[in-house]
Amino acid sequence: MSNGKVYLVGAGPGDVGLITVKGYRLIGQADVILYDHLMPMELLQLARADAEVISVGKFASKHTMPQERINALLIEKAANNKMVVRLKGGDPFVFGRGGEEVEACAEAGVDFEIVPGITSALSAPTYAGIPPTHRDFTANIAIVTGHRRDEKELEIPNAGTIVFLMGVANIQKIIDSLLKAGFSAQTKIAAVENGTRYNQRVITGTLEHFVQTVREEKLGTPAIFIVGKVVELHEKLNWFGRKPRVLVLGTHPEKYTHLGTIVHRPMVKCVGLEDCSQLDRALERLETFDWLIFTSANGAKYFFERLKCKGLDARSLASMKVAAIGKTTAKRLTAFGIVADLVPEKESSTGLLEKFGALEMMNKKALLPQARVSSAELPDGLAALGATVEQAAVYETVEIEPADVDLEHIDKILFTSGSTARAFVKKFGLVPAHIKAYCLGKPTQASAKEHGIEAEIVPQQDK
Template sequence: MEYLPLFFNLKNRPVLLIGGGEVGLRKARLLIRAGAQVQLVSHEVHPELEELLAASQGKLVANDYHKNQLENVVLVVAATDDEAVNQQVNADCVARNLPVNVVDNPALCSFIVPAIVDRSPVVIGISSSGKAPVLARLLRAKLESIIPTRYSDLGQLAARFRDAVKTRFSDINLRRKFWETAFQGSVAERVFNGQMPEAEKLLQQQLENSDTSQPVGEVYLVGAGPGDPELLTFKALRLMQQADVVLYDRLVSAEVLDLCRRDAELIYVGKKRDKHAVPQPDINRLLVEKALAGQRVVRLKGGDPFVFGRGGEELEELKAAGVAFQVVPGITAANACSAYAGIPLTHRDYAQSVKLITGQLKNRTSDLNFAEMVAPNQTLVFYMGLHTLDLIVAGLLDKGKPASTPIALVSQGSTPQQEVLTGTLEDIVAKQAATQLPAPAIIIVGEVVALHDKLAWFNTQENTKESREEKIAC
């Protein structure tokens, strides 16, 4: 470790900033956010920096640098392009044991400023010891994307309760256990959802009932998307990584499942046509039982839980049992598969509406209202219809849909195994009989399918799995 990470308390303390250009402006913003009183040395001052100084009770002390300006300051930042000035500032600060940073010159720095993720009171600094600042900024961007901004609210809530918790628990291990429960459970989830009064009330209740209260469980109904793990939302990933129990469907890909917490209990409850690993009433019962036992339960569903995912049925059971729950939307198959296949669901020239249709009804029939599906300028997307493709095609033709209407089958969409078969209502059944694309697959019907050859980027029916793997390897 080349540098010891430290955090300076600069609130209402004088800091000398030398240089008033663009670089000086960036450093001034940071210093002022930390509460410093900036004293600026510069011949020219950026207009925005001038406004910042006025608003923060900072001041312009001189045009030229002189070592006397170091009196009574606690920290110095040199942001000039004058090498002689920078070296002099360094020498004068070293002689006085003053912390000094010369921007973009690690050799003249006694401290360096890291890339910062600010979730005050939680602050994260990322440093490359001045050797790879761009890499540090890239890492900061990664952390920014996975740490919700409301961690700031969670930290402030903890600060308000810190003394009360310390009074309640004299043992440090008990205090740690209490905070771990709060930071990873229902209190934190209320905060992340912007429910601060509810979070504060719940934390107070947990503190008051800490001797007798049972763990509070919750169910998270999470859309896992169509298969590509990079299509998960940040919220979905966060909940998956803190779950005690995960109930997952057949359509949840192995890559997505691998992102769940390593020691979570994984329960397969997938459904296949005419073969259910766990019947729906038993799934509902499991969700309730696990939550009432104080566990955090993720119900992981392929696609979106509210699009042919029976999420509404499960929430009705949870509501009746008094179990707290959240719903995290996922990218549904219609959106992902059409996008990966280069088939826009709407297009100004071809389709102004979209219908999402299940190819299998509750009574296991396909008694669909085809009359409302034959209107022009719309896109039809059938879920779970591969096994009834001939019935779907026959129903559309019977109600007057032209035989020349383009149609596409997208199998295992968004995964490396994705395959697309295109044709028309007239020939698609024969093509599928010869090709035998596997389920799961969606069926897209409409003029927008004609754009597939032009817009497809993921792969096409001519791209075999072998050729895809070869391209990826290259």
């Protein structure tokens, strides 16, 4: 028996935040990852740089790789003493053929473990504001596959709420089976398309007219159907549908959850510079500076990487004070043993200047590690206060191809830097009329305007 092992991991229904803690950890440890398409693709960003990541397809009725080949691949990779994570949408044992995959492992003598996931059968109704069970409506629920092998009849259980999975192509057969089983034509039914994702759509109706309704609405996959009186609660409890959907193009999307449902599609990434001579010259005379000012977590990261390369550490900063543009940057600094002396409440160059304006800055020397292309607002503002500012480029931003996003399902867009505005216009053109645009600060707002984007400054989070 090899030392390899297969972990069958439920990736959850679509919202990347619904992965279990154990599943999250295993993805980052795996030597090999086999994944389906009906799972949050963002999870693959957790994989090690040297991990082998293999798509095995599994769209509705379209399998890139036959199930038998998937089973064989799991065994083959584990036999090579690999830690294998098999990522499956939802829960691997709820209509996911996970049982067949670990059966194959068991028969081959391959060690395995199952990590449950949140099934769409429960999470999609929850995100649609439809509780599958409710004391005033029903005390039981049944989960049924919407299609049967060899065209067998659908078995309709006697339950107050019935959830059908994988049934979009079979909606007529599902309705007919329900009516044949004695359900009233006026029974409530809902379809939840792309459940828990930013582009979730909910369609409600009654059995009598629902086939026509979903055809008119052009219902797509993946989708589930919920049948029962609990569907009546959708309008009242539709919490997710009321949240604005916010496209964030830069880093640290977790900082903006107060704005709505975050759709993170980075269009730029930060990379270190090959030529660090500008910073190196400053590092040779750190003792001459009064202030070290960081305007981003990336600036801190690349500054301290270069400091280490020069054989230095935080002790070399003892003679100066340190400022951070906001809480995220300040938190990043703590990883390097630095507690910022100055952190403005308003996370922007304007916020920093307001703080420095209350200090005596005449003839003070400030070192400003930043991106190669940066706004002049902060250095010019410090100079106006009488400070001598030395700017040192420590990284640059490069454009990257973003993951797919349907702008029809976006309500707001947040530009976190001038480079994100430039990249957006290059990729998509102008911001669609139905989307409200925001920028983190005035320099980004000015850059956005240069690219034909009218945007407001993003509102601060209430304390």
